[in-house]
Amino acid sequence: MPEIEVIPNxxxxxxxxxxxxxxxxxxxxxxxxxxxxxxxLLYSERPCSAAAVFTQNLVKGAPVILSQERMAAxxxxxxxxxxxxxxxxxxxxxxxxxxxxxxLAASHAGLAAEEVAVASTGVTGVRMPMDKIKAGIARIxxxxxxxxDFAVAIMTTDxxxxxxxxRVRTAAGSYTIGGCAKGSGMIHPDMATMLAYATTxxxxxxxxxxxxxxxxxxxxxxxxxxxxxxSCSDTFLALANGAAGLARIxxxxxxxxxxxxxxxxxxxxxARELARDGEGAGRLMExxxxxxxxxxxxxxxxxxxxxxxxxxxxxxxxxxxxxxxLVAAGRAGGRLVEAKTTLKLQGRTLLARGASQPFVEAxxxxxxxxxxxxxxxxxxxxxxxxxxxxxxxxxxYVHINADYTT
Amino acid sequence: MPEIEVIPNxxxxxxxxxxxxxxxxxxxxxxxxxxxxxxxLLYSERPCSAAAVFTQNLVKGAPVILSQERMAAxxxxxxxxxxxxxxxxxxxxxxxxxxxxxxLAASHAGLAAEEVAVASTGVTGVRMPMDKIKAGIARIxxxxxxxxDFAVAIMTTDxxxxxxxxRVRTAAGSYTIGGCAKGSGMIHPDMATMLAYATTxxxxxxxxxxxxxxxxxxxxxxxxxxxxxxSCSDTFLALANGAAGLARIxxxxxxxxxxxxxxxxxxxxxARELARDGEGAGRLMExxxxxxxxxxxxxxxxxxxxxxxxxxxxxxxxxxxxxxxLVAAGRAGGRLVEAKTTLKLQGRTLLARGASQPFVEAxxxxxxxxxxxxxxxxxxxxxxxxxxxxxxxxxxYVHINADYTT
Numbered sequence: 001m002p003e004i005e006v007i008p009n010x011x012x013x014x015x016x017x018x019x020x021x022x023x024x025x026x027x028x029x030x031x032x033x034x035x036x037x038x039x040x041l042l043y044s045e046r047p048c049s050a051a052a053v054f055t056q057n058l059v060k061g062a063p064v065i066l067s068q069e070r071m072a073a074x075x076x077x078x079x080x081x082x083x084x085x086x087x088x089x090x091x092x093x094x095x096x097x098x099x100x101x102x103x104l105a106a107s108h109a110g111l112a113a114e115e116v117a118v119a120s121t122g123v124t125g126v127r128m129p130m131d132k133i134k135a136g137i138a139r140i141x142x143x144x145x146x147x148x149d150f151a152v153a154i155m156t157t158d159x160x161x162x163x164x165x166x167r168v169r170t171a172a173g174s175y176t177i178g179g180c181a182k183g184s185g186m187i188h189p190d191m192a193t194m195l196a197y198a199t200t201x202x203x204x205x206x207x208x209x210x211x212x213x214x215x216x217x218x219x220x221x222x223x224x225x226x227x228x229x230x231s232c233s234d235t236f237l238a239l240a241n242g243a244a245g246l247a248r249i250x251x252x253x254x255x256x257x258x259x260x261x262x263x264x265x266x267x268x269x270x271a272r273e274l275a276r277d278g279e280g281a282g283r284l285m286e287x288x289x290x291x292x293x294x295x296x297x298x299x300x301x302x303x304x305x306x307x308x309x310x311x312x313x314x315x316x317x318x319x320x321x322x323x324x325x326l327v328a329a330g331r332a333g334g335r336l337v338e339a340k341t342t343l344k345l346q347g348r349t350l351l352a353r354g355a356s357q358p359f360v361e362a363x364x365x366x367x368x369x370x371x372x373x374x375x376x377x378x379x380x381x382x383x384x385x386x387x388x389x390x391x392x393x394x395x396x397y398v399h400i401n402a403d404y405t406t
Numbered sequence: 407m408p409e410i411e412v413i414p415n416x417x418x419x420x421x422x423x424x425x426x427x428x429x430x431x432x433x434x435x436x437x438x439x440x441x442x443x444x445x446x447l448l449y450s451e452r453p454c455s456a457a458a459v460f461t462q463n464l465v466k467g468a469p470v471i472l473s474q475e476r477m478a479a480x481x482x483x484x485x486x487x488x489x490x491x492x493x494x495x496x497x498x499x500x501x502x503x504x505x506x507x508x509x510l511a512a513s514h515a516g517l518a519a520e521e522v523a524v525a526s527t528g529v530t531g532v533r534m535p536m537d538k539i540k541a542g543i544a545r546i547x548x549x550x551x552x553x554x555d556f557a558v559a560i561m562t563t564d565x566x567x568x569x570x571x572x573r574v575r576t577a578a579g580s581y582t583i584g585g586c587a588k589g590s591g592m593i594h595p596d597m598a599t600m601l602a603y604a605t606t607x608x609x610x611x612x613x614x615x616x617x618x619x620x621x622x623x624x625x626x627x628x629x630x631x632x633x634x635x636x637s638c639s640d641t642f643l644a645l646a647n648g649a650a651g652l653a654r655i656x657x658x659x660x661x662x663x664x665x666x667x668x669x670x671x672x673x674x675x676x677a678r679e680l681a682r683d684g685e686g687a688g689r690l691m692e693x694x695x696x697x698x699x700x701x702x703x704x705x706x707x708x709x710x711x712x713x714x715x716x717x718x719x720x721x722x723x724x725x726x727x728x729x730x731x732l733v734a735a736g737r738a739g740g741r742l743v744e745a746k747t748t749l750k751l752q753g754r755t756l757l758a759r760g761a762s763q764p765f766v767e768a769x770x771x772x773x774x775x776x777x778x779x780x781x782x783x784x785x786x787x788x789x790x791x792x793x794x795x796x797x798x799x800x801x802x803y804v805h806i807n808a809d810y811t812t
Contacts, residue, residue, distance in 0.1 A: 057733060058736040058742045058743075059742070088733075089762060091761060123729075124733070125729045125762050309803070309807070313804055313808040314807065314808065316804065317807070317808030317809055321530075323494070323530030326530075327463060329464075336464045338464075356531050393808075394804060395805065397715070397804075398719055398722065398799060398803075398804060402719040402720070402722040
């Protein structure tokens, strides 16, 4: 098994052969992002394997539509990203703007436009200010140290950047995987957007990268929910450029599993940080479902619990109201038999194969007053499991989304 | 077509041949329901046709399990109902308590236990205080004027009872349909529960009653959402006793359509009132989807919009952030093509077949500052339509569900 070690202050350009840079393109006229980095470029110095997962929403932003086309062409090794405007719900004009952004970025970085994806997050239904974008791209200096600036530039109402890098040590040598993400939130009140990036200097065969990336996305980023609202811009992109100089990792080889574990560590970290920094969140909620009849059932039940307003408000209020958890599980659409179900909250068993267990309310309230709340549900039906991450629902969430005036 | 007229101050015993009564069984030790009516009986003086729709949650309260058995036996003409304890998640003991409640009520009212359904709403995982229930049932005086008390007794955190009666005038004579419901909320913080009842003195053939009741439930009560959390106690029961003395209404006859319209009027009223009085709600939100490829698509999209936290917070904040509505529609799972979609908010067109329409934000904010907010989405794909009702998401919802301590 490979050793996986977190690199202090690591980010998306910690892996070799990646560069990034960011500028303030003045996308925000006011609020905490005014004057902050809001336009950024990330690229590999050499051709890459690339894999991407996009929003399943039928309403897709122009950047998603264009990036899907670029992924299909198979040459992507860069992304131009901005906050402050999602360039969605803008019709064909929005698509033209997205394409022009990639052309400007490609020309600036000495790439072909077909090598550049684009990601935009912010207000919907407003055209991209292309004058600002054009002037901004011209000022970007992409450096091997620029990964942190990239993570900062894509933030909207995130309270902090989310980034990580890990070193994967194998018998054949070491390589690095970096990652960053932005979570849900906006300065302008708008839908949440999730953008995530993983980079590596391992050489990963493109088909294998796509397979592992999809698997890991389904286990991590796709198991995060802040409020159940998907965005028209959600994107998770992985780039593998081989700059570490090791042999290509191919399917069926032991190295493939090591790479999977490294990518999982990076993505899991980003998923947890996304949930912890959800809009208005006071606590991270981790829901681990075991004993399910199928992985699909386990995922459905875990996700439904993380999105239940009644569970989320109970977690906010340190309320050991475990019936809410069970009833949310019961509407998820996965198999569940009350008499076989065991529920633990913060490690304390409250329901054992359908029999409720006495507890001292004040003690449970004290246990729940924590930065992380762990809900463990064993269905007693099979061997499948899944974990989902979410956050509590506080009055701050409502304030952020109801009271912020444009 | 029949004439349908609302009867002032009508309720579930406005139709002939029904009786109801309620007492305070001291189910609540504190809070606004302490000392208020909390235990109630409703029954028909004569045998009935009966139809019921229960929660789809896999976690079902004992009263639901027992009432489903009673409905299958085909003789139900009464319900004993209480607030303050939902008698759910209590295992086999809870089922025994539910059965004993029906036996006590039957004995008190001179009915057979098989004729009595039971409905309980309130805290989960706590056994029913059967001493209070037994003493309470013995004190119930069921009267032809008791319908209003019944509606009051089943309330939890509802701010007002929801009730109505209509007179249906047909060529053959008049009959009456009454209804009442309780919405989401609790004194003890617990999951929302919806209970609804319809009574009529029309004589409706049992199979027809079941068909029409299911159709109407799907169009009205099942299109309400306060927070997306279904309950383990949800019940909608309809009783038709024929006391008006008119000929039996059977399938395929014009009278069947008249009865359907009357039942629809009663249920629609209850659905709207349930949504308007959702926990913490400041505004009723009505979402009308037209032009859908199928009724299922229309319902999915309408319901998803009413449950979207980002739409609900925008409605709370009078924010004309229409992108949130479209993006919620895009994740609903029904067919939608952005370029064919038209969206109106409070009667104002904001998106016309995919093209966004300019508006003055201050004007839209003023229009949205209303007791009822109407969202009309035309998908431009077919002829199917559906309407859903919900409410805004306010900080009061979070306070009610997070901060109320037991």
